[in-house]
Structures are given as structure tokens and as C-alpha cells.
Amino acid sequence: MTGFGGLLPRPVSVTPAPGVSTVDTVRHRDDAGLPAEGYRLEITPEAITLSASDAAGRFYGMETLRQLRGPSAFRAAGFASAEVPCGVVADHPRFSWRGCLLDVARNFRTKAEVLRFVDLLAAHKLNVLHFHLTDDQGWRVEIPGFPRLTSVGAWRHESMVGRHDGPERDGRPHGGFYTVDDLREIVAYAAERHITVVPEIDVPGHSQAAIAAYPELGGGEPVEVWTSWGINPRLLDPTESTVDFYRRVFDAVLEIFPSEVIAIGGDEVPGATERHAWFVDRVIEHLEARGRRALGWDEILDGKPATSAIIGSWRGEEAGVLAAAQGHDVVMCPEQHVYLDHRQSDHPDEPIPVGYLRTLADVYAYEPYPAEMPESARPRVLGAQAQVWTEHLDSVRRVDYAAFPRLCAFAEVVWSTGPRDFDEFSARLTESHLPRLDALGVEYRPLAGPHPWQTRPGVPGRPR
Known part of the structure; x- marks a missing residue:
């Protein structure tokens, strides 16, 4: 062999x-x-x-x-x-957490498409699906007792096209949500493939869809589900009544998802106050009381959360080093290395070029243990996670293009030990694995660049 x-x-x-x-x-x-x-x-x-x-x-x-x-x-x-x-x-695997985030809040993916994505994760021996279910642009999980979260919050009347600072929108309604039974099916299907589904309910920012459904969550001012991309200054009102509302939401989520880990967001909260940190702490405490652990993005470290909280180090590697030193378990997911929605080349045909330039070789070279992390802190690194944010991925074909074959490279990083040789990897990929993706029907990005139908001429991006 x-x-x-x-x-x-x-x-x-x-x-x-x-x-x-x-x-x-x-x-x-x-x-x-x-x-x-x-x-x-x-x-x-x-x-x-x-x-x-x-x-x-x-x-x-x-x-x-x-x-x-x-x-x-x-x-x-x-x-x-x-x-x-x-x-x-x-x-045997190198890390116990070999994850991939799929954002279905910005652009909804049908249940059948999610099940297909689970199959693709399983084929690459990945074992965590981080399921980003709520954001400013949509609420995707049915919560008994709060019907407006889906009747209102799951739908926006149009969307920004590409990434720009202007008023242009596509005029096309978008939405969808998963029923409780849909989600139970996804969880069971994933479990049969040894994948844990970690749901994310994002608080206290990225919450305009919830506020559109129940304006009192944001202080009472009526708003619509957001049609833009980016950082939204609208936040949850960190009151006791808002905490009670989200306790009920998370209790409903816990009834659906057996995962020990429940993601709570906590990222990109402009103008955050001590009261917002208090809000996050109440959510963490509630999950702890229910026998679960919170996973928050690295901004929650500013509020000094309980060490039971797992930190997703996304803004870089420094937060992961700091979190491990403070006694937190860490999932490494830095945007500079493993954000698969970021552009794959500087070629003019690259569709909607956003974020950092991250080639297949760049992803393959990623090392989940930061060089600055002392050996004694390494056991705190549970593993790493690739991120598939979908502001600019409005179809399953676009998800395929962004994720593959870079997710194949990431899968090898989190499974295998020892030195990595990109030329050797590239040869195996081309000779053996791309034909498997073809057989699976994955519309991956060709190594030489996009097919004509994979381009998006005239749609603006925002490279970094």
C-alpha cells in the first residue's frame, strides 16, 4: 500500500x-x-x-x-x-476536536443540504459540526413558545450583494428555518457518523433577527431583520428580562442538542458595557447549571468568564495562548488561517474576494499549536476548527467552492502527526482524492482556478 x-x-x-x-x-x-x-x-x-x-x-x-x-x-x-x-x-487522530463551522444564519441551507455537508465532514474524519443558527440576518431554529423568532426572524426581504458601503440590495426575499424535528434528525444523522453538532445561539451582538421578532429584547425600538453584512451596532438589551428570555431559548436548544458544548457567540459587540459581560456570564452559568459547557468567541475573555467556558480563538492565535494560560480549554480557529470563505487567490476571476488570501498550501501549512504557547498549556488545545461563513455563499455550489479542497487540507492538519510536505499532499490530492470529490458530486475549486460558472463578475468583494 x-x-x-x-x-x-x-x-x-x-x-x-x-x-x-x-x-x-x-x-x-x-x-x-x-x-x-x-x-x-x-x-x-x-x-x-x-x-x-x-x-x-x-x-x-x-x-x-x-x-x-x-x-x-x-x-x-x-x-x-x-x-x-x-x-x-x-x-488515530491528533486532536479530539476536528471541527467545521457552517453558517446557516446568513444564507439558509436546506435540511437535505446540511445532511450532505455532514456526509462530507464524515468522509474527511471531521467530528464536530459547529452549527451557526442565529445572527442579525436570520434566526433558523424553531423555539416552542416564541413563534415570532421564526415567523418574523427567519426572513429578510432582501440582501446585500457582495461587500460594499452603498445601499444596493438584490430585492430578493430570503429565509428558512429548521423545525425541532428537522434538528433532531440532523443531530441523529450526524451522531451515526460520529459527528457532534454544536449549536450556536449568538448573544449579545449579532442579534437583530431576534430583536426584529421581539423588539423588547433590544430596548423596544422596532427593526427589521438586517439586510447588510458586517458588524452591527444593535445589541441585546442586557436586562434581567432578556436573560430570562434567553434562558428559555437555551433550555429549548438543550432539549434538541445533546452536545456537552453549546456555543453562545459573544463576538463583535461594539460599545459593549460591563452589563453585556454580565449577560454573557448569566448564560454561561445557566448552561453550567444544566450540565453543559459554553463555547464563546475570544471576546468573552474581556469579561473574565468562568474557566468552564471554552474559547474559540478566532481573531488570531494570541487569545488562544492567553485563554489556555488562564485555565480555559481552547479551539483554535484564527481567521488568518482557517476561514474558508476568504479568497483563494488574487486572480480577477476569484468570486467575491473577501478577507485574507488563503491558498490550499496556506491551509495545509497551518499549525494549531501556536509557537508562543508553552508546552505545559498545550493540553488545553482541544483541537481546531475551519470556518465557513456564508455572507457571500448563497448556494450549496458556492459552499462547495469555498470549502473544497481546502477543507481536505485542514482535515489532514487536525488528524495527522509528523512533518507535512505540500508537494506530496498535492500529488495525493490530485491523483486520489479529487476523483473522490467528483464521485461525491462536490463542485470544488479547481487547483488552477474557478470554472467560468464559478465566477461572479461584477460582484464587489473586500479583500484584506
Whole structure:
């Protein structure tokens, strides 16, 4: 099996052997000595044996076997090869948190599209879907008792096109939301693929959709669901009644999502006061009382939250270093490295070029342990997370283009140990993995640049 690792992440240890196997049945063995989520796949002409210490390891071992059967094994139906090369693969992940954020608040993705995205995460051995469900531009989760959150907050009458400072809008209504049953289905579907869905209800900023539904949450002034992108100065009114409202919201969320971790946002709060930090602390305390842990973006460190709160270090790596030193667990997700909505080249055909220039090679070179982080603090790094914000990704085709193949590179970063060679990775990607994405129907960005139908001529961006 020389050169194995085509699907990515590449395995920890590969021992090739001569010959091929055409065995259809896989023998499963429990092996408590293997690491969590790890597996050992032994292939001989006579037998295929998969050993694992847990169900996740068995799942990942079967995913590796699917890789070995060739690209056709990734089609919904058809003609996968029965032949697989002989040898031994001993494999386990580097990090326990291998995540990807999908923003469905800015541009809604249907339930079927979310389930497809879950399948793509599972195929890359990622295990956390951070589900960004609420923002200024839309509220996407049904909350019993508060029907206006979806009847009003899930819909905006138009959207900004691209990124600019002018009044131009597309005049096209947009919206959608998930029922409680939809979300339970997504959670169960993800769990079958060993993916934890971490919901995010963003407070106290990024809340205009909620305020449009219930103006008292923002002080009483009527507003519409926001049609712009960017940082919104409109904030929740940090009163006891607003805290009570969100306690009920989070209780409803906890009934749907079994995840220990619940994301609460906390980012981009212009003009924040001590009262807003107090509001965030009350939410954290409420989740703790319910046996859960809050995940907040790194701005919440300014309010010195309880150390039970996990910090998503997004504005850079410095906050992750600081949070770990203060006793917080950390998920590394710096915008300078792993924001997949940011532009992939400076070519004029690059659609809606926003943010930093981050190529496939840049993502592959990312190291989740900051150089400034002392060795003693490294155990606080749970892992890392790629971010797919969707202000400028208004269809599943645009999500595919932004996420892939850079998410493939990220998957290898958070799974594999040891040195990384981009040329070697690029060869595996081109020869083995892009055909799998083709079989899966993923409309990824070609390495040479966008197809003509993937461009967006005349739509302004905002490069950094």
C-alpha cells in the first residue's frame, strides 16, 4: 500500500504487503489498547480485519477501507472495486476536536443540504459540526413558545450583494428555518457518523433577527431583520428580562442538542458595557447549571468568564495562548488561517474576494499549536476548527467552492502527526482524492482556478 492516504487524513502508520484482497466481509475486533477513535486495519488475500477500541474507530476504519476501494466507492450506488491492496494501517487522530463551522444564519441551507455537508465532514474524519443558527440576518431554529423568532426572524426581504458601503440590495426575499424535528434528525444523522453538532445561539451582538421578532429584547425600538453584512451596532438589551428570555431559548436548544458544548457567540459587540459581560456570564452559568459547557468567541475573555467556558480563538492565535494560560480549554480557529470563505487567490476571476488570501498550501501549512504557547498549556488545545461563513455563499455550489479542497487540507492538519510536505499532499490530492470529490458530486475549486460558472463578475468583494 505504498502511497496510501489518498482520501486524507493520511494514516499514522502504513505497512504495505504484496497482493490484493477481494474479500467482502470485514471481521471486527475490539481492542481496548488502541487510542480513542483509532483503528488497525489488516488486509490479507484471505481476510480483512478491523480492530478498534470504540465505535468511532470502527467507523473511521471503514471509511479508510472505502478509500481503498477507489473513487467509485463514493458514489451513491454503483460499481466500487472489490480489490483492495494488502497491508496494515494503524491510525488515530491528533486532536479530539476536528471541527467545521457552517453558517446557516446568513444564507439558509436546506435540511437535505446540511445532511450532505455532514456526509462530507464524515468522509474527511471531521467530528464536530459547529452549527451557526442565529445572527442579525436570520434566526433558523424553531423555539416552542416564541413563534415570532421564526415567523418574523427567519426572513429578510432582501440582501446585500457582495461587500460594499452603498445601499444596493438584490430585492430578493430570503429565509428558512429548521423545525425541532428537522434538528433532531440532523443531530441523529450526524451522531451515526460520529459527528457532534454544536449549536450556536449568538448573544449579545449579532442579534437583530431576534430583536426584529421581539423588539423588547433590544430596548423596544422596532427593526427589521438586517439586510447588510458586517458588524452591527444593535445589541441585546442586557436586562434581567432578556436573560430570562434567553434562558428559555437555551433550555429549548438543550432539549434538541445533546452536545456537552453549546456555543453562545459573544463576538463583535461594539460599545459593549460591563452589563453585556454580565449577560454573557448569566448564560454561561445557566448552561453550567444544566450540565453543559459554553463555547464563546475570544471576546468573552474581556469579561473574565468562568474557566468552564471554552474559547474559540478566532481573531488570531494570541487569545488562544492567553485563554489556555488562564485555565480555559481552547479551539483554535484564527481567521488568518482557517476561514474558508476568504479568497483563494488574487486572480480577477476569484468570486467575491473577501478577507485574507488563503491558498490550499496556506491551509495545509497551518499549525494549531501556536509557537508562543508553552508546552505545559498545550493540553488545553482541544483541537481546531475551519470556518465557513456564508455572507457571500448563497448556494450549496458556492459552499462547495469555498470549502473544497481546502477543507481536505485542514482535515489532514487536525488528524495527522509528523512533518507535512505540500508537494506530496498535492500529488495525493490530485491523483486520489479529487476523483473522490467528483464521485461525491462536490463542485470544488479547481487547483488552477474557478470554472467560468464559478465566477461572479461584477460582484464587489473586500479583500484584506
